[in-house]
Amino acid sequence: xxxxxxxxxxxxxxxxxxxxxxxxxxxxxxxxxxxxxxxxxxxxxxxxxxxxxxxxxxxxxxxxxxxxxxxxxxxxxxxxxxxxxxxxxxxxxxxxxxxxxxxxxxxxxxxxxxxxxxxxxxxxxxxxxxxxxxxxxxxxxxxxxxxxxxxxxxxxxxxxxxxxxxxxxxxxxxxxxxxxxxxxxxxxxxxxxxxxxxxxxxxxxxxxxxxxxxxxxxxxxxxxxxxxxxxxxxxxxxxxxxxxxxxxxxxxxxxxxxxxxxxxxxxxxxxxxxxxxxxxxxxxxxxxxxxxxxxxxxxxxxxxxxxxxxxxxxxxxxxxxxxxxxxxxxxxxxxxxxxxxxxxxxxxxxxxxxxxxxxxxxxxxxxxxxxxxxxxxxxxxxxxxxxxxxxxxxxxxxxxxxxxxxxxxxxxxxxxxxxxxxxxxxxxxxxxxxxxxxxxxxxxxxx
Numbered sequence: 001x002x003x004x005x006x007x008x009x010x011x012x013x014x015x016x017x018x019x020x021x022x023x024x025x026x027x028x029x030x031x032x033x034x035x036x037x038x039x040x041x042x043x044x045x046x047x048x049x050x051x052x053x054x055x056x057x058x059x060x061x062x063x064x065x066x067x068x069x070x071x072x073x074x075x076x077x078x079x080x081x082x083x084x085x086x087x088x089x090x091x092x093x094x095x096x097x098x099x100x101x102x103x104x105x106x107x108x109x110x111x112x113x114x115x116x117x118x119x120x121x122x123x124x125x126x127x128x129x130x131x132x133x134x135x136x137x138x139x140x141x142x143x144x145x146x147x148x149x150x151x152x153x154x155x156x157x158x159x160x161x162x163x164x165x166x167x168x169x170x171x172x173x174x175x176x177x178x179x180x181x182x183x184x185x186x187x188x189x190x191x192x193x194x195x196x197x198x199x200x201x202x203x204x205x206x207x208x209x210x211x212x213x214x215x216x217x218x219x220x221x222x223x224x225x226x227x228x229x230x231x232x233x234x235x236x237x238x239x240x241x242x243x244x245x246x247x248x249x250x251x252x253x254x255x256x257x258x259x260x261x262x263x264x265x266x267x268x269x270x271x272x273x274x275x276x277x278x279x280x281x282x283x284x285x286x287x288x289x290x291x292x293x294x295x296x297x298x299x300x301x302x303x304x305x306x307x308x309x310x311x312x313x314x315x316x317x318x319x320x321x322x323x324x325x326x327x328x329x330x331x332x333x334x335x336x337x338x339x340x341x342x343x344x345x346x347x348x349x350x351x352x353x354x355x356x357x358x359x360x361x362x363x364x365x366x367x368x369x370x371x372x373x374x375x376x377x378x379x380x381x382x383x384x385x386x387x388x389x390x391x392x393x394x395x396x397x398x399x400x401x402x403x404x405x406x407x408x409x410x411x412x413x414x415x416x417x418x419x420x421x422x423x424x425x426x427x428x429x430x431x432x433x434x435x436x437x438x439x440x441x442x443x444x445x446x447x
Contacts, residue, residue: 167272
């Protein structure tokens with residue numbers, strides 16, 4: 001356990017911004033976490049964010065965190081206590097990969113809303129079989145998300161007090177196993193947080209005095225009747241640049257202990273519970289550690305490029321010489337293959353020409369035969385010229401105009417037209433027309 005605590009201490013590196021939605025105001029805190037301790041960089045209050053234009057209070061927020069050197073950080077936002085339902089579910093024997101399905105099977109019994117109206121997130125509490133679940137209404141989450149988006153504030157997480165307190169308590173170690181109870185005064189009463197062997201996490205709000213809240217919470221945690229309750233600010237990591245003897249500072253920190261815990265959780269999100277009600281696709285990330293893999297890959301690439309640039313001329317010349325020698329060996333074979341390909345292509349061309357010539361004779365005979373069959377006996381032809389794509393005919397007929405429709409009805413001809421005006425003669429009408437063969441190449445010259 002000592003080694004684990006030491007490891008946690010040396011891994012405690014990060015910065016975070018915590019925002020608590022408290023009534024009509026936003027309480028903002030910025031912290032920097034290092035193995036040597038926590039530094040509270042600053043705190044501020046944004047009033048009446050619900051009624052003011054989002055761009056106005058969003059600009060105030062950005063000004064605050066930029067002055068504190070935290071402009072690149074995203075916010076961990078605490079939803080109001082009365083808008084989140086906190087449940088604990090015991091799931092003994094359920095593996096981590098099956099945890100989500102097991103919770104989804106029972107989630108409808110944990111809240112009073114319709115299934116599509118609820119948004120929930122969960123995390124296993126330590127190594128126990130108990131799961132902490134936070135549930136809120138979908139329209140509540142969307143309302144706050146729209147507000148922060150309009151204000152231009154990047155949000156990494158929407159969460160609740162129990163999750164951030166549990167995580168903040170484990171930045172530099174693990175709380176005592178025999179249990180404890182911490183109280184935090186709010187405007188409506190007292191918020192209690194505790195841990196014990198009977199309950200891995202206990203979190204509740206009581207609209208009563210602190211003494212009564214201590215008795216009720218102690219009974220839930222099954223702590224001894226004489227167990228003392230402490231202030232929540234006293235169990236969290238205390239800022240290293242502040243004295244616990246400074247009563248005014250302690251009172252100010254106690255009033256903002258929840259955004260302080262949220263900032264700690266945002267700085268060291270690897271510890272404790274990662275319960276985020278915000279869908280993964282909508283989460284923002286401002287951690288500079290995201291650029292670490294890219295930087296490492298860029299450094300490796302630069303080293304590889306430098307190694308390639310420093311490669312000796314001797315190796316390159318030797319490689320080129322080997323390539324040239326191999327090229328000379330295969331050049332005769334390549335030349336023979338090229339000559340053979342040319343010979344084969346010439347033979348194919350001649351074969352195609354012969355096949356075309358044989359088909360041309362048959363096509364011409366079919367055209368003559370078709371023209372003989374489709375023209376009525378009263379038509380006398382004095383001319384018939386065959387071309388690759390059509391036929392030109394001339395002669396005399398009683399009536400020449402119907403010949404166009406007659407010839408176009410043939411299976412071999414189309415697009416028939418007269419090439420000269422009809423001329424009246426003693427036997428009827430003299431005509432000249434041309435028609436195109438179907439499926440003939442159109443680019444060929446017309447007859």
